[in-house]
Amino acid sequence: MTRPAIELRGITKTFGSIVANKNIDLDVRYGEILSILGENGSGKTTLMNMISGIYFPDAGQILINGHEVVIRSPKDAFAHGIGMIHQHFKLVDVFSAAENIVLGHEEKRFNKKAIAAEVREICELYGFDVDPEKKIYEMSVSEKQTVEIIKVLYRGADILILDEPTAVLTPQETEKLFAVLRRMRDAGKAIVIITHKLHEVLSLSDRVSVLRKGEYIGTVKTAETDETALTEMMVGKKVSLNIERNDPKSLEKRLEVKDLTCIDREGTQVLSNISFSANGGEILGIAGIAGSGQRELLEAIAGLQKYQTGEILYFDPATGETESLKDKTPMQIRELGVRLSFVPEDRLGMGLVGNMDIVDNMMLRSYRGGKSAFLDRKKPKDLADEIIEELEVATPGVHTQVRKLSGGNVQKVLVGREIAAAPTVFMAAYPVRGLDINSSYMIYNLLNKQKENGVAVIFVGEDLDVLIELCDRILVIGSGQITGLVDARRVTKEEIGLLMTRSVSSDGAAPEKEGEKE
Template identity: 65%
Template sequence: MNNEIAVRFDGITKAFGSKVVANKDVTFDIYKGEILSLLGENGSGKTTLMNMLAGIYYPDKGKIFINGEEAVITSPHDAFRYKIGMIHQHFKLVDVFSAAQNIVLGIKDEKYNIKKASARIGEIAKKYGFIIDPNKKIHEMSVSEKQTVEIIKVLYRGADILVLDEPTAVLTPQEIEKLFVILRNMRRDGKTIIIITHKLNEVMEISDRVAILRKGEYVGTVETSRTSEKALTEMMVGQKIELNIDRSEPKNSEDRLIIKNITYKNREGVLVLDDVSFTARSGEILGVAGISGSGQKELLETIAGLIKPDGGDIIFHNPKKDKPVTLFHKTLKQVKELAVKGCFHYPDGSPVNLSGISDKQIKRLIDEEKIIFNEDEIMDLRNKTPLQIRELGVRLSFVPEDRLGMGLVGNMDIVDNMMLRSYRKGNPIFVDRKKPSDLADKIISELQVVTPSSHTPIRRLSGGNVQKVLVGREISYAPKVLMAAYPVRGLDINSSYAIYNLLTKQKENGAAVIFVGEDLDVLLSLCDRIIVISGGQITGVLDGRTANKEEVGLLMTKHSKEVETND
């Protein structure tokens, strides 16, 4: 590393609309031949700043200097002229083209010659240690291979300054190690590398210096060797925070949800869930680890009744033995049906027979808690719709991955979003907004949701607040099973830990929590048990207290052919 400046941001400001200021007067330097981590929470303006370097956005104010000269970058094409290449978080590749075809796509100044290009790709790969087959089609590739294509694409164009936007988010620990080796090789070759990330351990491992943004403003740059994760967090968040997950020992744990041999083929006929079996127990958090897209989404949606499995059983075990029935989760009709089957006894132990008793009297018996279950309820939820599951009295809550596309409605306000689960109750024709409104107020105050009011459209809230609303609604029904898919994706550190604490509290309240996560460190410190899913199969069940990252990482790629070809 030398002290020659490769990129200088000078007073960069960029606003979206009149209220959202993504970058405000950002000024700092990036040296030639260094790996610089751009650290900041979601929404702190990291990606926007780099997009201005890559010509996707144009700054409202301020100047960018490249190698000491003022640069005007109005398009990605301009960026390449300045030898800047960006690898975006969402890959921009043509699926049906081969790696080589994608790499040469859009290059104007050389003739289309795939053989020559392949040879040059081979040279680049050898120089930096990539493993790539130039003739392989993109749709046949794993995420890590696609990323390799993206990186080679910018190197092929002669980029000296590389920007990588959250490159490790989609990789396994082993793949991350390989990527880091390559990045170090590139640094040795004199390339300037900027990594956008919010994972502190990776920042510490790979970068020479760390530049920190907070709420669009530049906080400072520190040398990695002279700082610590804790100090970085404080710079990033702007205050001292405790990042501890208080993992309590599971109490009175019993089998709650038993998944047996679930198999599911999607519309394209691909086997997404392959003979999946596991048990979720009450009072514990069961983590689901895996590369994203390994079947986690389908697994949860199958349990929630959103997709029908092709085979297997979903057994819900409701601990009702010796507990009185309530009208909160059973209708009068259901109680009568169960009574006919002989499911109840009176407090004195005699069997309940409701024939010939009026509805009013039955209701009174229920209110007085005189009708008591003989046994635990065991129900098969397979092939039940979400509504049927709810009508069965199964308190199953689900925080889906797609918050605004499934869990909530972005254009509706918080009150109407509260209503999603409860609107059927009460008056048969008109909706009752009173109770949802109370619930909204309660969630806003208890979970400290930052919102102008409970009548603000939910899409205007920040990611963390949206998630608090969703999780708040789902836990307000005192769930017996709580499923959460990537509940902290896109959330800042404070909100993330707030969510972890909420999940832990549900576990302590006796819920069986199923947590699908991507950050292995979090999975290992939050979960009591971890199942690892790879290619739709469960490849391992581990104890969250004793498992280590490498172990989980290996299981995440077991059975997965794509990664084997990489070795």
């Protein structure tokens, strides 16, 4: 039963200067479920995309059933019996399930009855519950996922790769999916699931392979491991960064979020009952698996994300007044005198305009000033010169398009502009992502300087070492809920890791207690 299905030998893939996968060895066997575990950006999806023919590896070998193969396209992957179920479904909305299942499958004539019969057969075999005649647009997310799975089975896949299959499912749907996956395993298929949820790994898989920052850490048998051991493999040993950190002084409440609940367009609750406050003179870190609601939270504060219930209050340090920011646009928030700076996660898609030069990007916040119908480019140019000099931005000149700068320099331009607005609240989402060491430290220093000036800094990060050394307090969120609020000076990496990977609803434990226990 443990015949190897896929063997990866020394797989490496780089995107420009970023190494997504470095020299990875991995075995997938028939008749077992293998979990690939890792934080976001650890290279899980890239690795699986190379097996399913979306990317081509730079180096290394892929062996399928013991033979070396070249997989150039998803079609090649199918020919080798590999089927991938992507996180974002690739289905035609106006087609029925059966039509989607045969789509692109050339050999067979389009005979609706025969297809429907075959689909039913697969359904019965593994216990799927789906109507082949139903149109995709009428289906729930879980039904769509079922169609995706049947699609690859119909094409005769023996190796199934599922990219974060439970991210969009309710707990009941997750259980149903797991039952199906177990049945497929028992039928001898090789199953790979990509995930970062520890409890799912433990309840479902036979073995776990862990990736961290593009590197292969190791593979363990699920029966021989536990949450703590896996967390340690996932987050790694503590690395000392020696980021300067002063004790916060003269703390004053600047921002209060009360019972914030936010439901997105698809009806998913992306934030539920979030309550916390941010103080001037400290750095509040926000930790969590990417996509746990960090973006929505910051955008709600900035007036970019509507929320159903709850309130956000701002305490003005100049006037001492309290303002509610609920249902206000970014413009109205600014008109209230709230000096809020925001470095969003998507730098070129939100914080800056990639096709404009540095000067024009400097104007984004300030161009409205003055009564003239025409732009004043003098002050923005001075500001651009100042930022280039002070933050050592490597650029041919102030009139270079921002998208042509390297990631670190783009970030310096953005952070520089936001700091120049003299904020009282400074929010930054993943400000050092993709930056080299020097630029990262420069950003840390800038944030520290803001903190010393009495600004309330909110820092959303992914590197736990940075969060622990830079922040004063860390708020941990998981699946849109607060799972802990901890003192950054006393917490350990594993504790945060555990808080990140659990969800409040499934085990029901009160999060605060958990955080203070040790």
